[in-house]
Amino acid sequence: MTQAGAEEILSSLAPAAASYLRETGFRGKVGQVALVPGPSGAESALVGLGDDPGSPWGYGAAPMALPEGSAWILGEGCEAAAATLGWALGAYRPARHKAPSRRPALLVTPPGTGEVRALALAALRARELINLPAADLGPAELAAAVREVAEACGGTYEEIGGAALEEGYPAVAAVGRGSHRAPRVAMLRWEGAPDGPLVAICGKGVCFDTGGLDLKPPAAMLRMKKDMGGAAIALALAETLMRRRAPVRLLLLVGAVENAVSATAMRPLDVLRTRAGITVEVGNTDAEGRLVLADLLARAAEEKPDLLLDLATLTGAARVALGPDLPALFCDDDGVAEALLRAGRENRDPLWRLPLHSEYGSWLDSSAADISNVATKPMAGAVIAALFLRRFVPDGIHWAHLDVYAWNDSGRPGRPEGGEAQGLRALTAGVTALLPILRTP
Known part of the structure; x- marks a missing residue:
């Protein structure tokens, strides 16, 4: 029930019950x-929905507030899709290393909510991956998660490591070289429609980020197990589209690495080769995520996708600008950007567009290489990171970049503290809305 309709519903109850409530x-x-x-x-x-009857978040409080293990059906006036999604998201708690304090109440699944359940399943997988400690989730385990989804959804899987990674994805290899846990690229392909548009998705999968030799301070390292959040959400997006049988061809690329400190780690002012042939001077080893994405974007672009998306927990600057709840969207195509923004608004998964201000591009100039991975000025960090990525996307490709936080700092209804699949609902609906534009003739 909404706040506006609360009194009407209370008045319809038995007087004693209404007085009690x-x-x-x-x-x-x-x-x-x-x-x-x-x-x-x-x-x-009764479940409070605030001012928005279509929001899943009010329903998200129910699983942990209603009697343990009880089962419920929806009453009149409930929106089945919002309730199904909110209930599923609200019932989740990470359980790998701590037994749940209670069993959630169950919702008898309403008919016609198969697509919502598919999305919820993918979102919960993303949360679980993000919540895993880095000791449990390294590059090999993250790649295994991609393989698992590929096998479950009828896709094909390929893993690139060793000499092939050094040759084909040299920037990914450089970022992961300092760790004893070998870097790799996990690739998933799926054909929902042989003549459908190709949607390519790239995810930053830095399973732990020490900052490298430009070491992070301890406080900044505490949540760096979530630095693979972009990859987890990218995988969830691919899974949702596959489970919904979207009429597209999918290419998912995950760069699974650990940015560690060792004698073999990349050094400040090293010059790296990238798959695109662009050389990059390492101005800061803690700006490693954009190096990983550079190779993935270049590889995806080789297949001339109709839509190219990348997701990453890329910059603290985006959080300074927008806070934890609003992923920063960068896109130089107004039509694509508006479709994604509208989808975010309609699905209670908001994005906020920031500018790809090209005049800042010169801040990435380097005297030793084609480009630096950081700016010469301590401003506009999220914009600079997006401009760096755009250098690896050829003209003519619809491209959007999401800089996400992938985390809930504190618990709220439907959003427990911990990993979060930010942008998943917006991108799923946005890709669907863009299909008529992207569909190949």
Whole structure:
């Protein structure tokens, strides 16, 4: 129930039940869940939806607030898709290393919500990957997750490592060279429609980021297990499109690496070769994610995709500008950008567009290489990172870059503290909306 409709619903209840709920302060706010007493105990429950009846977040409070292990069906006026999604997201808690404090209440799945369940499953997989400690999730384990999804959804899988990685993805190899856990590229292909548009998705999969020789301070390293969040969300997007049988061809590329400190780690002012043939001077070893994506973008662009997306926990500057809840969207195609922004608004998964201000491009100039991986000025960090990536995307390709946080700093209804698949709902709906534009003749 919404806040606006709370009094009407309370007035329809038995007087004693309505008085009880009013006295306990139930007003239909998001996060409020109340059992409605009847002659023989609780006969129903009310879930507060705030001002937005289509939002999943109010339903997200129910699984942990209702009696443990109980089962529920939706009542009149509930939106089945929002309830199914919110309930699934609200019931999740990481359980690898800590037993759950309670079993969530269950929702009897409403009919016609198969697509929503597919999205929820992918989102929960992304959360679980992001929440895993780096000791449990290294490059090999992240690549194995891509393989698992490929096999489950009828895709094909390829893994590139060793000498082939050094030759074909030299920047990825350079970033991962300092770790005893070997870097690799995980590639998934899927054909939902042989003549459908090719959607290529690239994900930054830095399983732990020390900063390299430009070492992060301890406080900045605490959450760096989530630096593979872009890859987890990219995998979730691919999984959702496959499970929904989207009429597209998919190419997913995940650069799975660990940015560690050792005698073999890349050094400041090293000059790296990239797959695109562009040389990069390492101005800072902690700006490693863009190096990983550079090779992935170049590889994806070789197949001339109709849409190229990349996702990464790339810059702290994006968080300074937009906070933790708004992923930064960079896109130099207004039509594509607006489709993604609209999808985010409609699916309660907002994005915020930041400018690809080309005049800042000269800040990446280097006297030793074609380009530096960091700017000469300590400003516009998220913009600079996006401009760096754009150098590896040829003209004529629809491209969008998402700089995500991939984390909930504190628990809210439907959004427990920990990893989050930010942008997944926006991108899933946005890709679907773009199909008429992207479809090849």
